[in-house]
Amino acid sequence: ITAVVGMPIRLGGASEVLIGALVLGPDGSVAVYTKQHxxxxxxxxxxxxxxxxxxxxxxxxIALAVCADFSHASHPRQAAEDGANIYAAGVLISEGGYAPDTALLQGYAAEHRMLVLMANHGGPSGGWACAGRSAIWGADGGLIAASPGVGDTLVIARRDTGGQWQGEQVAI
Known part of the structure; x- marks a missing residue:
């Protein structure tokens, strides 16, 4: 299993703090992604x-995005130009922003012909009421799987033997 874990990060001896994600590989490796926008x-x-x-x-x-990164069309476009066929965004989207933000993500899937994964926070966070409803869209923009709302749900995508993506959501 590879886990991507979001957290504040300070790299090296730098004084600045970044919003980032640690990528923990099954071989014990650690990589870092830092939020650009x-x-x-x-x-x-x-x-x-x-x-x-x-x-x-x-x-x-798999290209990573942290929250506002995806709201800049140049971010998923650059990912596609760099050869990514999967775009994975960890986000915090409220109920009011859910429709326009997921329309962007769904559009990127179709425009760039890549699978798009969105992991949205499923509970309250620092005064924000998050929408939950994590989702996965196929390279045609079609919805593959989505969680029904807030709460503890795992959204899973798997390729079948024919190479087609299938999805499911599991309450945990």
Whole structure:
């Protein structure tokens, strides 16, 4: 299993704190992705990062995004140009922002012909009421799987023997 875990990160001896994700590999390796595009107000405590390398998983290249990264069309476009066929975004989207934000993600899937995964926070966080409803869209933009709302749910995508993506959601 490879786990991607979001957290504040300070790299090396730098004084600035970044919003990032540690990529913990099954072989004990650790890679870092840092959020490139900050939301208004985040710059009070955080600096913009530089992103990170795509994850290699068999024949797949998985580009990561942290929250506001995906709201800049240049981010998924660059991922696709760099050969990513999967775009995985860890986000915090409220109920009010869910429809427009997921429309963007669904559109990126179709436009760039890549699987798009969105892991959305499923509970309250720092005064925000998150929408939950994590989702996966296929390379045609069609919804593969989504959680029904807030709460503890795992959304899973698997390829069948014919190479088609199948999805399911499991309450945990």
């Amino acid at each position: 900050l939301h208004p107000g985040e710059d009070v405590a955080f600096a913009a990062g530089q992103g990170g390398a795509a994850l290699e998983w068999g024949d797949d290249r």
